[in-house]
Amino acid sequence: MHEIRLAWLFFRVGAMNELQYRVNFFLQLFQSVLAIGTGLVSLWLIFSHTSSLHGWNPAQLLIVMGVFTLMGGVIQTTIQPNMTQLIEDVQQGTFDYVLTKPADAQVLASIRRVEIWQSVDVLTGVIIVLIGVLRLQSQFGIGRAVTFLLMLVVGALLIYCFWMILTTLAFWVTSMWHLVELFAGVYNAGRYPVGIYPGWLRYGLTVVVPVAFAVTVPSEALTGRLDTKTVLGAVALSLILVTITRVFWSFGLRRYSGASA
Amino acid sequence: MVKPVIHVDQLTKTYVIPEREGGLKAALRSLVHRKWRDVKAVDHISFDIQPGEVVGFLGPNGAGKTTTLKMLSGLLHPTSGEVTVLGFVPQRRDKAYLKQITLVMGNRNQLQWDLPALDSFELNRAIYRIPTRQFRETRDEFIELLDLQDLVRKPVRNLSLGERMKVEIAASLLQRPQVLYLDEPTIGLDVTMQARIRSFIAEYNRRHDATVLLTSHYMADVEALCKRVIVIHHGHLLFDGSLADLVARFAAFKTIGVTLEDTSADLSRYGEIMSVDSDRVTLRVPKTETPRVTARLLADLPVMDLTVEEPLIEDVIRQVFAQEAPLEELPA
Numbered sequence: 001m002h003e004i005r006l007a008w009l010f011f012r013v014g015a016m017n018e019l020q021y022r023v024n025f026f027l028q029l030f031q032s033v034l035a036i037g038t039g040l041v042s043l044w045l046i047f048s049h050t051s052s053l054h055g056w057n058p059a060q061l062l063i064v065m066g067v068f069t070l071m072g073g074v075i076q077t078t079i080q081p082n083m084t085q086l087i088e089d090v091q092q093g094t095f096d097y098v099l100t101k102p103a104d105a106q107v108l109a110s111i112r113r114v115e116i117w118q119s120v121d122v123l124t125g126v127i128i129v130l131i132g133v134l135r136l137q138s139q140f141g142i143g144r145a146v147t148f149l150l151m152l153v154v155g156a157l158l159i160y161c162f163w164m165i166l167t168t169l170a171f172w173v174t175s176m177w178h179l180v181e182l183f184a185g186v187y188n189a190g191r192y193p194v195g196i197y198p199g200w201l202r203y204g205l206t207v208v209v210p211v212a213f214a215v216t217v218p219s220e221a222l223t224g225r226l227d228t229k230t231v232l233g234a235v236a237l238s239l240i241l242v243t244i245t246r247v248f249w250s251f252g253l254r255r256y257s258g259a260s261a
Numbered sequence: 262m263v264k265p266v267i268h269v270d271q272l273t274k275t276y277v278i279p280e281r282e283g284g285l286k287a288a289l290r291s292l293v294h295r296k297w298r299d300v301k302a303v304d305h306i307s308f309d310i311q312p313g314e315v316v317g318f319l320g321p322n323g324a325g326k327t328t329t330l331k332m333l334s335g336l337l338h339p340t341s342g343e344v345t346v347l348g349f350v351p352q353r354r355d356k357a358y359l360k361q362i363t364l365v366m367g368n369r370n371q372l373q374w375d376l377p378a379l380d381s382f383e384l385n386r387a388i389y390r391i392p393t394r395q396f397r398e399t400r401d402e403f404i405e406l407l408d409l410q411d412l413v414r415k416p417v418r419n420l421s422l423g424e425r426m427k428v429e430i431a432a433s434l435l436q437r438p439q440v441l442y443l444d445e446p447t448i449g450l451d452v453t454m455q456a457r458i459r460s461f462i463a464e465y466n467r468r469h470d471a472t473v474l475l476t477s478h479y480m481a482d483v484e485a486l487c488k489r490v491i492v493i494h495h496g497h498l499l500f501d502g503s504l505a506d507l508v509a510r511f512a513a514f515k516t517i518g519v520t521l522e523d524t525s526a527d528l529s530r531y532g533e534i535m536s537v538d539s540d541r542v543t544l545r546v547p548k549t550e551t552p553r554v555t556a557r558l559l560a561d562l563p564v565m566d567l568t569v570e571e572p573l574i575e576d577v578i579r580q581v582f583a584q585e586a587p588l589e590e591l592p593a
Contacts, residue, residue, distance in 0.1 A: 002390070005387065006387055006388065009383070009384060009387045013373060013380050013383075013384060016380065017373060017374075017375045017376055020375055020416075092369075093369065094369050094370075094371065096331070096336050096364065096366070097364075097369070097371040099335070099354065100334055100335070100336065100359060100362070100363070101359060101388050101389075102357075102358075102359035102360045102388065102389060102390075254338075257335075257338050257352065258274070258276070258337050258340075
């Protein structure tokens with residue numbers, strides 16, 4: 001498909017762009033190690049007092065931490081840079097160049113930027129997940145692995161839609177800069193299974209900002225806590241949200257070009 | 262008669278903008294109760310452009326040039342009126358349409374900043390799905406025409422403004438568009454670089470028989486490239502015709518240069534003195550007065566040399582923009 005080929009090309013160019021700044025690699029590595037270090041320390045602190053946190057044992061929480069790091073890496077490698085670029089382009093008028101290209105504008109706006117060094121987090125996340133899986137003292141089958149991967153994709157899609165809808169608001173409100181910090185703050189809550197939070201917060205992290213779907217649900221898939229109903233629900237939800245995002249985006253575009261005025 | 266490439270009929274664009282006075286109080290008030298005001302950026306403009314024409318689109322800042330270009334390239338929806346380009350309605354943003362046009366904005370960059378331009382070229386090849394062979398041909402043709410051999414291998418950020426513009430234009434034309442919208446492509450460039458870009462545009466137009474609509478504040482661009490100009494002001498169409506006609510119609514003055522044997526003579530009673538350069542005096546005289554003033558000068562004074570010149574196009578244009586009146590009220 002043409003769009004996928006385009007995405008790959010942009011990924012390559014984005015990677016080449018970033019590869020020129022090798023210092024960023026070491027900075028990111030350092031940051032990643034630091035984050036994981038503090039994460040491990042807090043896990044150790046928790047489990048020196050108890051053997052299970054809301055039903056999650058150490059190995060399982062390690063998996064949550066791994067998924068959290070992995071998904072954070074995915075967000076910062078692709079989703080976040082593209083969305084900030086989009087906000088900037090709308091503000092400066094360079095978004096016109098996206099619209100004059102004979103390609104789907106939403107796709108183009110979503111694949112243009114890649115911050116390749118952020119993918120260090122993806123790698124470390126995968127390693128932590130693997131260590132967690134090896135330490136799980138339960139049987140682990142191919143079914144779980146597949147569900148896990150599916151839920152990861154669904155989680156990433158939901159986060160993308162969440163960002164995209166907020167970013168589309170830039171067509172109305174041109175200054176949307178606090179979005180990044182706001183999201184980072186909320187996303188941090190995802191380092192623990194959302195089940196440990198009080199009801200209102202759990203609800204918010206599931207429905208308002210889909211952090212639960214991005215981190216907790218894939219972790220549940222990997223630790224065998226997920227039932228088929230939730231899996232189907234998550235897939236359905238992602239399809240619905242993708243559609244809503246698309247509709248809202250077209251609405252925003254019409255606003256941008258003054259068709260609604 | 263050939264079907265026009267660009268057909269614009271009674272095109273109008275109205276922006277609705279928030280209106281408020283300065284100061285904190287007004288700012289607070291507008292939070293609660295916002296007043297809106299209609300601004301007509303483009304007001305019932307009509308014109309046709311034939312295939313292969315290079316048309317200069319002139320007007321002061323805020324005249325509605327960019328708004329019109331944006332409507333033509335499908336970025337803005339017209340409030341009313343009709344536009345068709347190559348048989349397409351631009352605002353529908355058909356891929357088949359977008360493939361055949363290009364929009365270049367001189368003050369904005371669309372190349373990958375940290376990479377050599379060749380990589381951006383590759384991206385455009387993918388976006389426009391240019392066949393490999395045609396892509397290589399066009400790319401090499403542009404590299405040669407614009408002398409880009411060394412430039413396309415350097416990261417764009419290391420290029421000078423002029424070099425960047427050359428590369429930018431090359432990147433924007435790789436798909437060999439039939440219609441070019443160039444919004445101040447030479448802005449901020451030095452004279453040599455302007456000339457270079459100009460001759461490239463002329464060459465592209467000649468080789469590919471492309472239609473070009475160009476805005477520029479540099480009259481040299483317009484004089485060199487455009488047989489026809491369209492002048493808009495305050496959203497209205499003021500003039501549509503050849504550059505020579507524009508001068509003939511709007512130039513109210515001519516300049517008379519006189520060299521005298523006796524430099525002490527006072528010439529201010531013959532016309533407005535524009536400059537005095539040792540023994541040569543330049544006068545500005547109303548066009549209709551020119552023959553009379555010339556005759557009087559020759560009769561009254563010991564004239565060694567006398568020339569009558571059309572004013573600079575820049576001056577004519579400035580004069581056109583200085584007037585507020587719409588078309589109907591102008592002397593024909």
